[in-house]
Amino acid sequence: MFKQLFATMNEALDRIIESYSTADEEKKQELNHQLHVLRTMSDEYIEQWLLFEEKMSRFAENHPMDNLASPLMQDNSIMMDTLKEIDEPMLSEEFVRGQGYFKLLMFDEAIREFNKAAQKHPDLLWARLYLALSHMQIGEYAEAYRYFHFIIPLTNHPKILATAYNALGCIQVTKHNLEKAYDLFRTAYKLDPTNMEPIMNMEVCMNNKGTLKYGSMMFN
Incomplete structure (x- = not known):
């Protein structure tokens, strides 16, 4: 790693x-x-x-040893931002209310409104993305996992995909599947190189300590 x-x-x-x-x-x-x-x-x-x-x-x-030599270190030079701007042509009242509840950390209410938005506008993937994120926030990882896997094959939007893969990585960490999580974070970064959170999450996986970062959300 x-x-x-x-x-x-x-x-x-x-x-x-x-x-x-x-x-x-x-x-x-x-x-x-x-x-x-x-x-x-x-x-x-x-x-x-x-x-x-x-x-x-x-x-x-x-403790002198013939093969104990000092190793040389190679010279390595060294959001919810993806969700702040919604470019969908139509945002329903339910979606806007859901966003409001989400920002207030009222996730049960947010889920209710995003569900309404998703049923009213099935093509509004942002509603399903927020649904998944809301379920993650209250620890319903299986439900979130289901939504993310529903979203991924339906879009080529790099930020949506990166958000989904980064979240799936967080879910894998909760299952202690660190190798799988590491691969998902790397995929998320490749999809959206402007977002540094997947790289920081890779570091958490490698050290097996720290706090995973997911925009304004934190997963211990």
């Missing part, structure tokens, strides 16, 4: 480097945020590696 995480971090950095020189001011702010996330992760790993290397060196001084 360690090599995969740094491969993804390097991939993210490559995308930033490629885009930075031609980015407008708003885009540069977004890229700077992504750089900050990558730098924070890189610094954390460097600090942990230095502590490990110090401990290893002390042991080597007291």
Whole structure:
């Protein structure tokens, strides 16, 4: 997992480097945020590696071994944002009310309204996406899982897909399927490289500690 995480971090950095020189001011702010996330992760790993290397060196001084050499560390350079802007041509009253309840963390009420919106407008995938997210918030992971799998084959929208795969990764973590979760987070990042949360969730999986990030939602 360690090599995969740094491969993804390097991939993210490559995308930033490629885009930075031609980015407008708003885009540069977004890229700077992504750089900050990558730098924070890189610094954390460097600090942990230095502590490990110090401990290893002390042991080597007291217990000389022919094959115990100091390892070299390779030089690795280092939302609900996807849901803030809804571009659907028609947002029903039920959907708007559901959003209001969702922002107020009243998820049972939000589910009721999003269900109405989905029944009234079956093609409104945002309603089903919010339904899935609302079920996740109250711990109904099986129901959320069902909605996400319903959504995925029906859209090519990268942000919707990335949101779904990132959420599915969170669900897999609750089942302690960290390898599967790791793959889902990587897929989410590839679908939407502007969202750094999947990379941060990959780090949580690799260390088996921390808090998964999902926009404004947190899963312990």
